[in-house]
Amino acid sequence: MPNNTAQLTIDNITYQLPIVESTAGERAIDIRGLLRETGFITLDSGFMNTGSCLSQITFLDGEKGILKYRGYDIAVLAEKCSFVEVAYLLLTGELPNQSELEQFQHDMTRYSLIHEDMIHFFDHFPPKAAPMSILSSMIGTLHDFYPEMDLDQDPYGGITTTTARLLSKARTIAAFSYKKNMGHPLVYPRGDIGYCANFLHMMFDRPNLPYELNPVLVSALNKLLILHADHEQNCSTSTVRLVGSAGVRLYPSISAGVSALWGPLHGGANAAVMKMLERILADGKDYEKYISMAKDPNSGYRLTGFGHRVYKTYDPRATIIKKTCHEVLNTSKISDPLLEVALKLEELVSNDEYFIERNLYPNVDFYSGIIYRAMGIPTNMFTVMFALGRLPGWIAHWQEMNQDKDSSRIGRPRQVYNGIVERPFKEIVDRY
Numbered sequence: 001m002p003n004n005t006a007q008l009t010i011d012n013i014t015y016q017l018p019i020v021e022s023t024a025g026e027r028a029i030d031i032r033g034l035l036r037e038t039g040f041i042t043l044d045s046g047f048m049n050t051g052s053c054l055s056q057i058t059f060l061d062g063e064k065g066i067l068k069y070r071g072y073d074i075a076v077l078a079e080k081c082s083f084v085e086v087a088y089l090l091l092t093g094e095l096p097n098q099s100e101l102e103q104f105q106h107d108m109t110r111y112s113l114i115h116e117d118m119i120h121f122f123d124h125f126p127p128k129a130a131p132m133s134i135l136s137s138m139i140g141t142l143h144d145f146y147p148e149m150d151l152d153q154d155p156y157g158g159i160t161t162t163t164a165r166l167l168s169k170a171r172t173i174a175a176f177s178y179k180k181n182m183g184h185p186l187v188y189p190r191g192d193i194g195y196c197a198n199f200l201h202m203m204f205d206r207p208n209l210p211y212e213l214n215p216v217l218v219s220a221l222n223k224l225l226i227l228h229a230d231h232e233q234n235c236s237t238s239t240v241r242l243v244g245s246a247g248v249r250l251y252p253s254i255s256a257g258v259s260a261l262w263g264p265l266h267g268g269a270n271a272a273v274m275k276m277l278e279r280i281l282a283d284g285k286d287y288e289k290y291i292s293m294a295k296d297p298n299s300g301y302r303l304t305g306f307g308h309r310v311y312k313t314y315d316p317r318a319t320i321i322k323k324t325c326h327e328v329l330n331t332s333k334i335s336d337p338l339l340e341v342a343l344k345l346e347e348l349v350s351n352d353e354y355f356i357e358r359n360l361y362p363n364v365d366f367y368s369g370i371i372y373r374a375m376g377i378p379t380n381m382f383t384v385m386f387a388l389g390r391l392p393g394w395i396a397h398w399q400e401m402n403q404d405k406d407s408s409r410i411g412r413p414r415q416v417y418n419g420i421v422e423r424p425f426k427e428i429v430d431r432y
Contacts, residue, residue, distance in 0.1 A: 087392035092158035134177040140255035175202035230393025270369035305366030
C-alpha cells in the first residue's frame with residue numbers, strides 16, 4: 001500500500017483513501033470521495049473527528065498546549081502586539097509594518113461611528129434586552145446601511161472597507177448595548193485613543209463623571225481580545241463558515257457566529273464561572289464541599305473554568321492571562337468577595353493532586369471572567385467581549401472559505417436515519 005493512502009475494507013472490497021498531511025505534521029484521511037466510491041457515509045456526532053476544511057489561519061495542538069496564529073506563538077503576540085495588529089495578522093496573513101498599522105488604526109477611528117438611524121434601533125429593544133441579542137441583530141442590520149460593495153472587487157483581500165467597518169462598528173454597538181441595558185446615555189467614540197481604550201471610554205464614561213483610562217486595564221483588555229481572536233474550527237467559527245457557504249454575505253454570516261457564541265457551552269463559559277463562584281459564596285465559602293462534589297463521579301457536578309475540551313495540558317492562554325489577572329487585581333485594589341472566592345478556589349484546585357493528575361487546570365474562561373468583573377464589566381456582557389475578540393478570526397475564516405473553491409461548497413452534512421421506515425396510513429373519514 002502506498003504511504004500516502006489508507007485502506008478501507010467493506011464486504012471484502014478494499015478501497016484506497018488518500019492521506020493528507022498538514023504543514024505541522026498532522027495527518028488526515030481524505031473521505032471526500034467515500035460516498036461516490038463505496039456508497040457509505042461516516043457518522044461523527046459533533047464532527048469531533050472530521051476536518052471540514054484546509055486552513056492557514058490557526059494551528060492548535062491540544063496535547064502539547066500549542067496555539068499559533070499564522071505561525072506566531074500566542075504568548076509572543078499577547079506580549080508584543082496590540083489587538084489591532086493581531087487582527088491585521090489574521091486578516092492578511094502578515095503583521096503590519098508601521099505605515100500599514102497607522103492606516104488600519106486610522107480606519108478603526110474613521111469607521112467607529114454608526115449611522116444615526118441605527119441608534120434609534122436601541123430605543124426599541126426592551127430595557128433589559130440581552131446585549132448578545134442586540135449585537136447579533138445590529139451586525140445583521142449593518143448590511144442594509146453599509147452594503148458590502150467592495151467585497152465584489154476584493155472578496156479575499158484581508159483589509160477592506162467592509163472588514164474595517166465591521167471591526168470598528170461592532171465595538172461601538174457592543175458599548176451602546178451596555179449603555180442601553182444600564183439605561184445610561186450613549187457615549188460616542190473618541191478620535192484620539194486606541195481601539196481598546198476607546199471601548200472602555202464608551203462603556204464607562206458618564207456625564208459629570210469622566211472615566212479615567214487605566215493603562216493596566218487597557219493592556220489587559222488587549223491581551224484578552226488577542227487570546228480570543230481565533231481558536232480554529234470551534235462551534236461559532238464553523239457556523240460562520242457553514243452559513244457563509246450558502247453565499248451569504250459577511251455581515252449576516254458574522255451575525256450567525258455571534259448567535260452560536262451566545263450558547264452557555266461555548267462563549268458563555270466565563271459567565272458560568274461567575275455563577276459558580278456566586279453559588280460558593282452564598283454557601284458560606286464551603287470550598288471543600290464543591291471540590292468533593294467535583295471529585296465524586298456520581299454527583300454529576302463539575303467545577304466550571306477548569307480543564308478544556310481541546311487542551312490535555314495547561315491551556316497556553318490561561319498561562320498568559322493568569323499573570324494579567326493578578327496585575328489587574330493588584331492595580332485595581334478593589335474589595336470584591338466574589339474575586340476573593342475565585343482566588344481561593346484557584347489556589348486549592350491548582351494544588352490538588354486529583355485535578356493535577358487529570359490536567360484540570362484553571363483555563364482562560366476562569367481568569368477572563370475575573371478580569372472583566374474587576375474592570376466593572378457585568379456578567380451579561382462577558383460573551384459580548386468574547387465576540388469582539390473573535391471577530392477578526394471569524395472574518396478571516398469567512399474570507400478563506402470564499403477563496404478556497406473546495407471549502408466554499410455549500411455545507412450539507414449527511415445523516416443516518418433511524419426513524420420509522422414505513423407505516424400504514426389510516427384515514428380519518430370525518431376530517432372536516
